[in-house]
Amino acid sequence: MTDESPARVLIAGASGDTGTELLAVLRPTEFTVRATTRSYTNVEQLQRLGADEVVVADFFKSGDSVAAVEDCDIVCCALGTPPSYRHTVGGKLVDRTGVSNLLTAAVSEGVSHFVHQSAIGVGSSKAGLPLPARLVIRGSLKAKHDAETAIRRSEIDYTIVRPGKLTNEPPSGDIVVGEGGDSVSGSISRADVARVMAAAPFTGDARNRTLEVVNRGGLSGPPKRVVDVDWAFDRINADPDRMRL
Numbered sequence: 001m002t003d004e005s006p007a008r009v010l011i012a013g014a015s016g017d018t019g020t021e022l023l024a025v026l027r028p029t030e031f032t033v034r035a036t037t038r039s040y041t042n043v044e045q046l047q048r049l050g051a052d053e054v055v056v057a058d059f060f061k062s063g064d065s066v067a068a069v070e071d072c073d074i075v076c077c078a079l080g081t082p083p084s085y086r087h088t089v090g091g092k093l094v095d096r097t098g099v100s101n102l103l104t105a106a107v108s109e110g111v112s113h114f115v116h117q118s119a120i121g122v123g124s125s126k127a128g129l130p131l132p133a134r135l136v137i138r139g140s141l142k143a144k145h146d147a148e149t150a151i152r153r154s155e156i157d158y159t160i161v162r163p164g165k166l167t168n169e170p171p172s173g174d175i176v177v178g179e180g181g182d183s184v185s186g187s188i189s190r191a192d193v194a195r196v197m198a199a200a201p202f203t204g205d206a207r208n209r210t211l212e213v214v215n216r217g218g219l220s221g222p223p224k225r226v227v228d229v230d231w232a233f234d235r236i237n238a239d240p241d242r243m244r245l
């Protein structure tokens with residue numbers, strides 16, 4: 001990424017609910033936004049939502065992952081397994097295999113920052129998700145744990161964002177951030193997750209950290225291990241020349 005040319009940001013899983021919010025955040029900025037989906041039928045919709053480029057990619061395929069990441073500076077990964085018994089039984093899940101292919105492609109492309117949407121409940125944050133819910137999605141939690149580990153072990157700068165239960169509320173901007181796993185629990189809007197993910201590559205405080213995030217109004221139980229993060233929201237402010245409806 002150079003200061004002269006605006007960065008190209010890949011939103012992996014742009015057709016999903018958080019991915020769509022990421023598009024809304026990044027559309028009015030100076031960045032070139034590349035969106036992915038597996039389905040050609042989503043292409044026009046993603047362009048309408050503000051994607052400058054759309055790549056049809058299945059991240060189970062390493063060739064698709066390489067093509068999706070080509071020439072990108074930043075990757076925002078909002079991939080997830082659709083509703084399925086696989087959340088319980090595990091196996092080959094996009095949360096592990098797809099993220100791993102994406103990460104490998106990002107490392108060889110020289111991507112400067114990998115932002116990953118994980119979940120409270122994964123790994124050290126298991127106390128933040130009640131046991132019955134953990135049992136139901138134990139397969140995808142394990143896959144996400146493996147993906148987090150691969151990201152931390154890679155040579156790429158990263159931010160792993162572990163949100164609580166996702167809602168479709170408007171952004172509140174009031175986010176409580178914890179670190180160390182057993183920290184905060186509750187819910188957060190996808191819109192607030194998207195703002196945090198978009199700002200993460202420009203936020204020194206967020207570099208190479210794994211952070212649990214919830215909305216203050218969505219907190220369940222007393223927050224612990226709260227950390228102060230000075231999110232670089234100024235970097236994702238709208239560029240007036242790029243405002244379009």
Ligand SMILES: NC(=O)c1ccc[n+]([C@@H]2O[C@H](COP(=O)([O-])OP(=O)(O)OC[C@H]3O[C@@H](n4cnc5c(N)ncnc54)[C@H](OP(=O)(O)O)[C@@H]3O)[C@@H](O)[C@H]2O)c1
Binds near residue numbers: 117166
């Ligand atoms: N639900 C919650 O309360 C909660 C809480 C914390 C964290 N999370 C996690 O947050 C993440 C985002 O959740 P969300 O509900 O916003 O997402 P979502 O609506 O389920 O979207 C998932 C995205 O992943 C894409 N995808 C799935 N398999 C793919 C594959 N093989 N190749 C390429 N793309 C693939 C889908 O694309 P297409 O279908 O268009 O191809 C879609 O864009 C997920 O990892 C989820 O587990 C969820």
